Amino acid sequence: MAAEKIYVFKRFERFWHWSQALLIICMLITGFEVHGSYSLFGFEHAVSYHTVLAWSLVTLWVFAIFWHLTTGEWKQYIPTTDKVVAMMRFYSVGIFKGEPHPYRPTKLKKHNPLQRIAYLGVLLFIGPLLWLTGWFYLFYGDWAVWGVNGFLSLEWVAFFHTVGAFMMLTFLIAHLYLTTTGHTPTAHIKAMVTGWEEVD
Amino acid sequence: MLKVIGGFFLGLIVIGVLAYTYAGSLMFREIESPFGVEETVARIQQNIQNTGNGWALSGLRNPGKAVQNDGGNVLPVMMVEACSTKYSAPILKDDAVRFLSILMPCKVSVYKKNDGKTYIGMMNAGLMGKMFGPMVGEVMGHVAEDQAKFVQFDASKPAPEMIKGMPGAATGAAGGAAAGGC
Amino acid sequence: MPARPKIILSVAAITAMLTALVAFALPAKPEAAPAPQAVATPKKQSDSTADHSKFKELQKNFKTGPEVTEACLICHTEAAKQVQHTKHWTWESKDPKTGQVRGKKNIINNYCTAVLSNEKDCMACHAGYGWKDSSFDFSVQKNVDCLVCHDNTGTYRKLPGDAGHPVYKRREFPPKSGKFVEAVDLKKAAQSIGMPSRTNCGACHFFGGGANGAKHGDMDSSLQHPGKYLDVHMNEKGLNFFCTECHATKSHEVSGSRYNTSAAMTGPAHIRGKADASPAACQSCHGDKPHPQKDALLNQHTDKLACQTCHIPEFARNDIGTEMSWDWSKATIMGPDGKRMVRKDSAGRRAFDSQKGAWVWESHVIPEYRWFNGTSTYKVIGDKIDPTRTVQLSVVGGGPNDPESRIWPTKVHRGKQPYDVENNYLTVQHTGGEDATALWHNYDWQKAIGTGMKAANLPYSGKFAFVETELTWPITHMVAPKEDALSCAQCHNKNGRLKDIQGVYMPARDGKHSSKKEG
Numbered sequence: 001m002a003a004e005k006i007y008v009f010k011r012f013e014r015f016w017h018w019s020q021a022l023l024i025i026c027m028l029i030t031g032f033e034v035h036g037s038y039s040l041f042g043f044e045h046a047v048s049y050h051t052v053l054a055w056s057l058v059t060l061w062v063f064a065i066f067w068h069l070t071t072g073e074w075k076q077y078i079p080t081t082d083k084v085v086a087m088m089r090f091y092s093v094g095i096f097k098g099e100p101h102p103y104r105p106t107k108l109k110k111h112n113p114l115q116r117i118a119y120l121g122v123l124l125f126i127g128p129l130l131w132l133t134g135w136f137y138l139f140y141g142d143w144a145v146w147g148v149n150g151f152l153s154l155e156w157v158a159f160f161h162t163v164g165a166f167m168m169l170t171f172l173i174a175h176l177y178l179t180t181t182g183h184t185p186t187a188h189i190k191a192m193v194t195g196w197e198e199v200d
Numbered sequence: 201m202l203k204v205i206g207g208f209f210l211g212l213i214v215i216g217v218l219a220y221t222y223a224g225s226l227m228f229r230e231i232e233s234p235f236g237v238e239e240t241v242a243r244i245q246q247n248i249q250n251t252g253n254g255w256a257l258s259g260l261r262n263p264g265k266a267v268q269n270d271g272g273n274v275l276p277v278m279m280v281e282a283c284s285t286k287y288s289a290p291i292l293k294d295d296a297v298r299f300l301s302i303l304m305p306c307k308v309s310v311y312k313k314n315d316g317k318t319y320i321g322m323m324n325a326g327l328m329g330k331m332f333g334p335m336v337g338e339v340m341g342h343v344a345e346d347q348a349k350f351v352q353f354d355a356s357k358p359a360p361e362m363i364k365g366m367p368g369a370a371t372g373a374a375g376g377a378a379a380g381g382c
Numbered sequence: 383m384p385a386r387p388k389i390i391l392s393v394a395a396i397t398a399m400l401t402a403l404v405a406f407a408l409p410a411k412p413e414a415a416p417a418p419q420a421v422a423t424p425k426k427q428s429d430s431t432a433d434h435s436k437f438k439e440l441q442k443n444f445k446t447g448p449e450v451t452e453a454c455l456i457c458h459t460e461a462a463k464q465v466q467h468t469k470h471w472t473w474e475s476k477d478p479k480t481g482q483v484r485g486k487k488n489i490i491n492n493y494c495t496a497v498l499s500n501e502k503d504c505m506a507c508h509a510g511y512g513w514k515d516s517s518f519d520f521s522v523q524k525n526v527d528c529l530v531c532h533d534n535t536g537t538y539r540k541l542p543g544d545a546g547h548p549v550y551k552r553r554e555f556p557p558k559s560g561k562f563v564e565a566v567d568l569k570k571a572a573q574s575i576g577m578p579s580r581t582n583c584g585a586c587h588f589f590g591g592g593a594n595g596a597k598h599g600d601m602d603s604s605l606q607h608p609g610k611y612l613d614v615h616m617n618e619k620g621l622n623f624f625c626t627e628c629h630a631t632k633s634h635e636v637s638g639s640r641y642n643t644s645a646a647m648t649g650p651a652h653i654r655g656k657a658d659a660s661p662a663a664c665q666s667c668h669g670d671k672p673h674p675q676k677d678a679l680l681n682q683h684t685d686k687l688a689c690q691t692c693h694i695p696e697f698a699r700n701d702i703g704t705e706m707s708w709d710w711s712k713a714t715i716m717g718p719d720g721k722r723m724v725r726k727d728s729a730g731r732r733a734f735d736s737q738k739g740a741w742v743w744e745s746h747v748i749p750e751y752r753w754f755n756g757t758s759t760y761k762v763i764g765d766k767i768d769p770t771r772t773v774q775l776s777v778v779g780g781g782p783n784d785p786e787s788r789i790w791p792t793k794v795h796r797g798k799q800p801y802d803v804e805n806n807y808l809t810v811q812h813t814g815g816e817d818a819t820a821l822w823h824n825y826d827w828q829k830a831i832g833t834g835m836k837a838a839n840l841p842y843s844g845k846f847a848f849v850e851t852e853l854t855w856p857i858t859h860m861v862a863p864k865e866d867a868l869s870c871a872q873c874h875n876k877n878g879r880l881k882d883i884q885g886v887y888m889p890a891r892d893g894k895h896s897s898k899k900e901g
Contacts, residue, residue, distance in 0.1 A: 036876060036893030043871040043890050047679070141682030155887035162893070236744055242728035271610035271617075273699055273866040276746045314872060314879065316748040362728045 008105060009195040013073070016064045017192060023057045024168060031165050035158075054134060061127075076111055077120045084113045095181060105197060118171065126167045133161035226327060231351065233310065233318040235359070237276045240310045240318050242362040244280050247350045254286035255346060258305045260364055277311035282350070287339050297336050303328075306343060308350055320351055428576055435573035444568035447511045447548055448524040453572065455523060462523035464634040470509040471526065473497070475641040479757050484641060488762045491775055492708055492797025492851045493591040496763060496810045499837035503542035503814035507586040514545035516837070529568075530585070534576040538566050539585075542814060580606055580616070583625040591705060593732055599704035599747055599793040600697040600859035612699055614863050630654055630661035638662025643856055645688065645756030645780070646788045664689040664861075686886055688754070688788040690858050692868040696746045697793065697857050703731060703745035707796040711848035713739040714825040737813075737822040739798075749791030749857050751880055755780030758854075763838050766806050767849065773801075773808070775853040782885020789883055791857040798850055800831060804843035808851075810834035 009017070030053065033039060033046035041049060068074040086102040091114070094102075103112035111119065136143070136157045143149045182188040183198070191197040233240040241260065248255050259281035264274045283305040291300050309321040325347055329340020434440055439453045455462055465471050474485035486504075490496045497504045498516075505513045511525045512518065519525070527546065529538050540548050541555055541563060548566045555563045588594060588603045595602030610617040615627070629638045637660055638644075644660035651669035654661045664672075668689070673680040683692075698704040716736050717723030727733040731743040757779040767773045780787030801808045812833035813821045821830035827846065835842035873880045874890040881891065 034889050034893075036874075036890035039871075043874045044869060047870065047889075141678070141685070144685070153887070155892070158887055158889060158892075236728075236742075238729035238745070239727065268609060268611040271863055273611050273695070273862050275696065312746060312748075314748065315877070358725065359728045359733070361726070361730065 005196045005198055007195055008197040009192060011195070012067055014192060014195055016060065016067070019060060020057065023053050023060065024172065027053045027057065028165060028169055035162055051138065054138070077116055077123065079116050079120055080113050082113055087112060087114045122171055126164055126171065129160060130164040130168065133157050133164060137161055227324055229322045229324050231320050233320050234353065234355065235318060237278060237310055237312050237318050238362050239359045240320065241278050241280055242360045243353050244308055244310065244350050245363050246360045247352065248280070248282045251346050251349050253346055254284035255282050256284070257281070257363060258283040275312045275314070277309060280308045280310065281305040287343050290339055291336060294335065297332050300332065300336065306347070322347055322351070430576065434575040440569070440572045442569060444572060446550070447527055447529065447568070450568055450572045451524045451526055451528050454528045461528065461634065462526040465509060465526045466520065468635050469639065470636070472520065473508065475639065477757060478642065480759060482759060482762070484760045484762060489760045490763055490808045490810070492795060492799050492853050493597055494813065495799055496834070498763065498810050499812040499834045500814045502545045505546035506540040506542045506544065508546045511546050529571050531578045531582050532575045533571040533582065534574040534579060535571050536581045538571050539563055578624070578626055580624055593705070595698060595702040596705040598855070600694065600857045602698070602700070602702045602704070604700040604702055605859070610863055613860050615861060628662045640855060643756040645754050645790065646786045686789055688790045690791050690856070691751065691789050693861050694749070694791055694857055695862055695866060695868050696748055697860050698745050698747050699860060701729060701745060703729065703743045704747060704793065705741050705795065706744050706747070707742045709740040709798045710800060711739065711798045713737060713821070714827060716825065736825065747793065750794045751789050751883055752778050752792050752854065753780045753782055753787045754778040754790040754856055755784050755787040761808065763810055764807055764840055767801060767808060769801060769806060769849045773849055773851040775851050776855065778854050778856065789880065792854050793857055795853045796850065797853070798848045800827065800846045801849045802843050803845040803847050805841060807840070809842065809846055810838040812837070
């Protein structure tokens with residue numbers, strides 16, 4: 001089987017991906033401690049780590065958005081209906097029978113249709129939900145100055161922030177599972193490290 | 201084969217984690233007191249004096265006072281110190297285990313926690329003793345039995361007065377041998 | 383042993399890379415501030431322009447307190463009139479919001495219960511002379527006691543039984559104790575006049591409830607010479623504040639009364655510059671955003687928490703302690719010999735007395751926390767009660783949805799005291815004195831209540847029983863060094879200090895039930 005290699009993930013993209021992964025995992029760990037699910041670092045430290053991580057992630061996102069806009073890579077996330085049904089059939093049935101993957105990534109279209117939808121959902125929904133609620137959570141003391149005191153309650157801000165966190169966690173688990181579904185369990189992960197995806 | 205070795209090491213790790221987690225609670229014991237700090241101290245002191253076996257009070261330490269003198273605060277903590285030459289002498293005579301003198305005198309710690317309740321902290325003398333040979337094991341076994349009596353309270357009796365300072369020599373309550381507050 | 387965190391920690395060790403990154407993000411520990419150098423000013427130098435020992439009006443061998451006052455009034459013509467408008471004189475206070483008339487004269491508490499019929503004893507702490515019953519004339523200027531607040535010799539003493547007069551003759555006190563109290567040298571006292579010291583205020587406020595520290599818990603004789611650990615402001619080797627430093631006084635009106643607490647002051651510090659704000663509130667010097675920018679998160683708490691909540695982690699932080707309960711139903715129980723019996727607790731504090739009942743004391747008390755808007759409603763003499771439940775002698779006002787409320791630390795003093803079973807009000811009892819109906823002399827509740835209720839002008843059915851009561855007071859003294867303020871997790875925790883506080887979302891405390899009802 002002669003494997004063809006294509007360069008799918010550029011250097012910045014890989015840096016972005018892995019540092020973002022690290023930050024998000026750390027934020028989940030510290031965030032659920034702030035939420036009260038367990039105690040690990042101690043509440044006070046968890047809060048300060050969580051805050052530092054949040055600002056780091058914001059910074060990373062600013063760079064990432066700039067990069068996506070200037071390189072035109074944002075187009076990778078435009079949703080498509082092409083092959084969606086075939087994909088869903090593959091992940092629910094075909095994958096367990098050893099059928100070939102119905103999508104073949106290219107340089108220009110590196111994400112399959114389900115990835116596009118999932119990543120777009122993360123970028124357009126889960127992310128903003130967390131940013132927005134996190135922002136209000138962090139600047140609770142300024143609500144009165146902003147005039148939002150009357151219709152915001154910390155309880156609901158925290159609730160939706162936690163909802164966002166659970167969605168992110170769900171995404172993370174699904175994402176981790178699907179990375180193992182290449183032609184070898186580590187194929188996709190290797191690609192994300194080196195940038196080169198083997199396409200058969 | 202790999203699986204066997206892997207399983208062995210995994211088992212080692214699990215045991216390590218368990219030991220790390222529970223060792224502390226095996227070496228020491230903490231119980232809740234039905235009384236306030238001062239009354240718990242006073243009742244333990246009274247129990248010690250009534251236990252016999254040469255037990256005498258050798259001190260009442262208040263580490264919180266030192267913190268206060270440095271301008272800080274801690275919740276109250278008082279250490280009742282007791283000594284029995286009957287048990288200390290054999291250990292102190294044996295060069296191999298004389299280092300165990302760092303565990304003397306026998307201490308019972310009484311303290312308040314943030315829940316407002318009073319707790320009693322003690323060393324698990326029985327278990328600790330077993331780690332240092334049969335002689336120490338036996339002595340510490342007796343200490344453990346007596347220690348259990350220190351914290352058996354009779355609530356129907358009125359609260360005794362807390363004894364401050366170093367009363368061992370002064371009262372000579374339970375056996376002159378203890379005079380000098382070993 | 384908290385096992386779970388350690389297991390989690392062990393697992394987390396596997397993700398060492400992650401934790402390493404987090405550790406890297408750890409904000410640098412703030413540099414330890416250099417310990418303030420002890421300023422050797424234990425005694426404040428008087429900077430007054432008048433030396434009272436040189437006044438010819440005071441070169442007199444005064445025989446009584448009122449004589450001294452008359453001498454004072456020769457120069458200080460308005461002083462008595464000013465005092466006569468204050469609570470220190472009237473023992474009465476009207477709530478500006480609710481209109482309720484309270485004050486020591488009118489309320490019933492669960493310490494010594496009520497003043498009526500016991501004036502001769504209680505008035506040892508009245509800033510006046512001669513209030514022995516309801517016939518006292520509040521307009522007589524010479525009966526204002528200047529010395530109790532302004533004597534700087536520290537020798538001025540007023541004892542129970544004298545209706546507010548100082549000790550004129552050497553006498554044994556407490557009776558049959560073998561201890562003697564010297565007669566006050568009124569001339570010396572008058573010539574020593576100065577600003578009230580901690581001794582002056584403390585003479586009454588440290589010993590309320592009949593014993594050192596009994597009443598308040600955040601005020602006792604340890605504040606006479608406090609160390610830094612006990613009170614950062616009054617620290618004798620540090621700022622060395624006197625009471626009047628915070629309780630700034632104008633026209634003899636002392637600011638900062640518990641009866642009208644400034645519970646939720648907002649805005650920047652103004653240090654006494656704002657006429658309508660309470661000078662005694664923390665915020666008057668510290669503002670409502672007192673923490674530095676690096677601790678900005680702490681400033682976000684000031685919309686819900688009183689400063690005292692974090693900065694007075696425990697009160698009665700000494701061996702003196704404070705009284706937590708007073709059970710009057712145990713009074714009149716005599717010793718085996720049929721005589722008065724007295725017992726002390728393990729720390730040497732009063733625990734039982736046939737005259738007064740049973741007490742429970744505690745040191746380093748962890749406060750109970752309540753929403754409080756500064757207005758308390760008190761049970762005054764004659765107020766109806768529901769004896770089927772614990773009677774609240776003071777209800778701290780406010781709640782989570784009231785912007786004027788903050789979570790405050792309080793001392794809750796629990797008690798058992800008599801009430802009229804048919805009329806359903808708490809009784810007034812005649813306790814002090816040597817006469818035929820005084821409880822402490824005759825050990826007869828019926829007679830004592832009869833006399834007390836007559837003095838209160840209230841009908842008494844002749845039947846009494848004991849009811850459980852609670853008295854809730856905000857705590858505000860004994861501010862600990864900042865290092866000893868509550869740490870985050872002491873409240874942000876499922877079993878933390880504020881676990882019973884309703885109506886506020888607290889991260890880590892409310893996490894598991896984030897959608898539960900709002901209070």
